[in-house]
Each structure stands twice: as C-alpha cells, then as structure tokens.
Amino acid sequence: MDDYILFQPSVKPLHNEDEGDYWFLFRDDKLMVYEKDGKISIPRRKDVLKLNISIYNIQCMGAYFGYNCYCGEFVDILDDEKNKLMDLKTLSKSIEENYYYLASKAKLLLNWLKSNQYCGRCGSKMHMKDSKSERAMVCSMCNNTTWPRTSPAIIVAVTKGDKLLLAHNRQFPNGRYSVIAGFVEYGETLEECVKREVYEEVGIKVRNIKYFGSQPWPFPNSMMIGFTAEYLDGEIKVDGDEIIDANWFTKEEVLRMHNKSISLGSQLIEWFIKTY
Template identity: 60%
Template sequence: MERYIKFEPSKQPLYDEYNKDHMYLFNEDRLMVEVKGEEYTIPNREDLERFKPHINYLQCLGAYNGINCYCGEIEELVAGNYKFIDLRTYSKNISHDDFLISAKALLLLDYVRANQRCGICGSKMIMKVSGNDRAMICTSCDHMVWPKTAPAIIVAITKEDKLLLAHNKMFPEGMYSILAGFVEMGETFEDCVKREVFEETGIKVHNIKYFGSQPWPFPNSMMIGFTAEYLEGEIKVDNDEIVDAKWFSKEEIPGKYRKSISISTELIEWFLNK
C-alpha cells in the first residue's frame, strides 16, 4: 500500500537503518549523484563513508518513504562514479516526488548557509535544538530566523479555444511559456494574478481558479498555479520582461515550450488535454 504521508519532516533521524540514509550533497547548487548507466541515483551513507568526505552544514531533512534524508555541502567529488549536476538535469529522469525531496534539500541547505550570522547583532547562529521547528537562533541575542519561501503565482489564461503564451527576453528564440510573477507583501494570490497579467500583457482576467502548487528551489520559491479566463483588453507587452505574447491554439503549441517537471508544463498540458 502506498504511504499516505510519503515525506516526514524532522530535524532528527526517524528510522534506525543508518546505512541507508540518503545523502543530498551540493556543491553550490549542483547535486552530487552516482552515475549508474543512464540513471542518476542519490548516494547513501554507507556508500560514502568509505571515502570519508568532508561535509559542511549537514542537516537531517526527515524521512522519505521510510528512509532518512540528509542535506549538506561538499566541496569536491568523492572518488568513484559520481558527478555534480543541476536539479533541472536531475529532474528529467525522476519522479515528481523525488524531485521535491531534492528541492527540499537544496532549500534547507541554502537557508542554513545564508543564516550563519545574526542579522541583528552579527553573532553566530545555530540550529534551534528544542522542538521540531526549523529555526536558526542567535547564540548572543536569541534572535530567531525561520526558513522563508517567496510565493509566486503562475497562470494559464484561456480565451475560448486558445491559450496565452509569452516570450520572456531571457528565453531561447521561439520559446514561450505561461505568465508568472512574485506576490507582493499584503497581496492575495488572486490579486497578484490580476496585477501580473495586466502589467505584463495589458489584459484583464476573471474566473481565477486554483490549480496546484510546487516548491521551486531557484532559489527559494513556491509556485502557486492558477487557471483564468480572458475578460477584456488588447495584448500590449511591457517590453521589460515580456517582449512578445500571443494566443495559441492547441495545434500551434507543440514545440513552443520546454517540457519539464515544472508546474508550468503541467498547466500547459492541462490546456492541451482539456
């Protein structure tokens, strides 16, 4: 039977099979994986211990499907069939759940690396020992910092039988995607959808409906997906981030976007399959 709760967050290991612990080790934002043929796998503690690697900022994430998971920073590859890859590359041949665990690992590591010194008094910060809340606490003034996630909306906008796709100036030529943007302080997700769409394309939308969400560790976002319908207005791109936007029929979309494990792909394919 499939586990109801696949990932159990915890600062301490939850299971006794120490040697099976999965080790998500990063060099900057690149993940160390073991290469087995055409597959990439996460090394376990037993595999790595014979190399005695030096690991910085080692933290327990919790457990995934009954196996303890750790993250940390490693400066050099260990001997053997290992390599560093970015998470986008790693995500191409793994399940969505496996991608989310690697994302959790990078998000936690970035949080710990970024909070080594107190922002109030400059003293050293350490992980709070008591309780299971993930907080860094100052050793001098007791100031506490919790992990922060930057919420961002992403929206698939339909107009009758067409989908709005936009070309960001950072995209490769000919590539399009749906619109996205960060939520401002004190702003609802729905208001953010309206504002971002209007700012970037000049059109108004309504019937905004929640679709799903996805942690996105580039660097620390939570993507909140929506669908929406065209209300009024003519497309007029901002020429800041968005340099082109068009309504595409289902037949025109293949080849215009990069398929990936992202919620952007999920939303585009939701439209293609509706």
C-alpha cells in the same frame, strides 16, 4: 509507513541509522547523483561512506519511506566515475518525480541555512536552535529567531476561447515561451497577484481565477502556486522589460512549441492541451 504521507519532515532522525538512508549532497549548487546503467539515483549512506569526503552544513530533513534523509555540502573532488554533479533543472529530466522534490527540499534548506549565518537585526552570529521539533536559527546576542521561509509566486494559464496566452521572457532562450508568473507582494492575496502580474506584464484583465496546484521551486526559495484564468478585457501590450513578446496560441501551435518537463508551468500547458 503507508503511502498516505510519503515524506515526514523532522529536525532529528526518525529512524535508526541505516545503510539505505538518503544523502542529498551539493557542491557549487549542483547535486551529487549516482549513475548506474544510465539510471540516475540519489546516493545512500553506504555509497557516501565509500567516497571518504568531508561534509559540512549537515541537516536532517526527515524521512522518506522509512529511511532518514540528510542534506549537506562538500568541496572534495569526486574520483568515482559513477558519481556525478547535476544541477536541479537537469535532474528534473533524469529522475523520478518524488526524488526531485526531495532534492528541492534539500536545496531550499541549505539556502536558508547559508543565508542566515548572521542576525539581520544586530549582525551577531546565529546558531541552530537545539530542538527536536523546531528548525530555527537563533541570534547569540539578541535571540532574534529565524525559521525557514519560502517566497510565494503565482503562475497562471490564461485562456481566451480555445487559445492559450504564452509569453517570451527576456531571460528565456530564443523560441521559448511559457505562461505568466511572478512573485506575490506583501499584503497581497494570490488572486490579486494573478490579476496584477498578468496586467503588468501583458496588459490584459482576467476573470474566473481557479487554483490548479503548487510546487516547491528552489531557485532559490520559491513556492509556485498555479492557477487557471480566463480572458476578460484588453489587448496584449508587453511591458518591454521582463516580457518582450506574448501572443495567443492554438492547441496545435502549443504542441509544436512545448517541451514537457516536471515544472508546474509545463503541467499548466499540458492541462490546456488536454482540455482544449
């Protein structure tokens, strides 16, 4: 396979079983990783077999560069010092970007599977649909069918001249500021969500909304859709509920505050730094 499409999603394995197949295994929402000489990697089939652990909720995710990818969960205690448990936010700072996104896919898939064990319509037990091409949970009584879903959320870098709008969320650590973000309401366009979220959280209006990029965000099942926008009108007035402080910051101020990461919010801030 060439590098045009790196990951091929699939319900069933696309290749013969191989020692190099990837296994994304979670315990208590933390991913098992393999560490050697200070380098973090994803365990392969040959590594997992050596551990002799019991794995449940096993799902085939698809294939990456000719190797099958699986995800699952386990409860066993790891007695191999080379294998460690790591939360995904920490992982994002320790591993190559494509592997982080694969781990995110695994977490999203397992979250969906665990959240749909019982039918939301009649309460009966759900089971995995037997299909080579369709991933779905089906109710054993009323046939209600549920497919993997993701919750869209916008994240936007708002500029005013040569300054960037940054806000401090109540849940952030002291001193941390970021761009505005929020979930899309049902029946709402992405652009409408950008306008509403910025206005609700900091009281200003924006214009010239432009698409920037997207990123799966498995906390627990979001898709972050990034935008840039320009200030139109109003004075900053934080909502006092979610946002407790916000202000316009110069490039020099942003550089002193910014901690680079793999997140889309970080990418938007870096866009501002490079552009202004």
